[in-house]
Amino acid sequence: MGDEDFPVQARALNHWFGRGEARKQALYDINLRIARGSLTVLVGPSGSGKTTLLTLLGCLREVQQGSVVLLGHELHGATPALATALRRRLGFIFQAHNLHESLTAAQNVMMGVQVLGRVDKAQAQAAAAHVLGLLGLSERLDYLPANLSGGQKQRVAIARALVGTPSWCWPTNPPPRWTATAAPMWWSCSSDWGRRAAPPRSWSPTTTASWTAPTAS
Structure with missing residues (x-):
């Protein structure tokens, strides 16, 4: 299958919270592809970064390092207008x-x-x-x-x-x-x-x- 068959992709994705001495890495070198038409579940203990990853894949946070491609669009460095347009094509169910x-x-x-x-x-x-x-x-x-x-x-x-x-x-x-x-x-x-x-x-x-x-x- 080609990249068009994977509407959600992440490559070498890293993410941090905080600044200075309080800076903490939440995601480490995440690589994944989610196929079109699939039902995918992220599992892991509380605090493992599941929600952080979802918010990055869903345009709710800016990508700091690495690549996220959503519905054919690169999110690293995406303009606010593009992020807004993509969010309107998603459905979110919040905790x-x-x-x-x-x-x-x-x-x-x-x-x-x-x-x-x-x-x-x-x-x-x-x-x-x-x-x-x-x-x-x-x-x-x-x-x-x-x-x-x-x-x-x-x-x-x-x-x-x-x-x-x-x-x-x-x-x-x-x-x-x-x-x-x-x-x-x-x-x-x-x-x-x-x-x-x-x-x-x-x-x-x-x-x-x-x-x-x-x-x-």
Whole structure:
């Protein structure tokens, strides 16, 4: 397979935190290639650099040394405009959910398509409602995060990451630590995407609307 078959690549990747005597190396000479259509899991103890690596691969940190190629673009020395454009093609599921407390569940999920550019509000609302419904939250669309359980917040975060049909999706918290409801939903959606040779590069409301309720495999 050629490089085009590996949308995520890292070569001789090193990363440090801190300055002076407090400077500490977090990643050492990382080399990896992730094949298109694959489901890849990073495992290791707390503090081993898993989240640091994911944030570098996902344009959430600047590459200090080495090479990261994401969807055909080199990230070492990438301009802010390129990094922003690439982030809009990714879906992120954060360890702490990172939901906006002033927005409802539906509004939080709508942001997953609104960041893509000019999107019709009614279409974004319909897409958010559909995906939240698939995740069992049809009756929680208008709830603020403060009124949702931890598991429900997890599912809102999953919906926000998936609703824009991203080219790649990054969960920064291991799925086995999610609730019994959230984990099967995530694995099923990921398995479905893994069978796609090339995920869509632009969002379409018809793509989201075609999704059906996932089940645990």
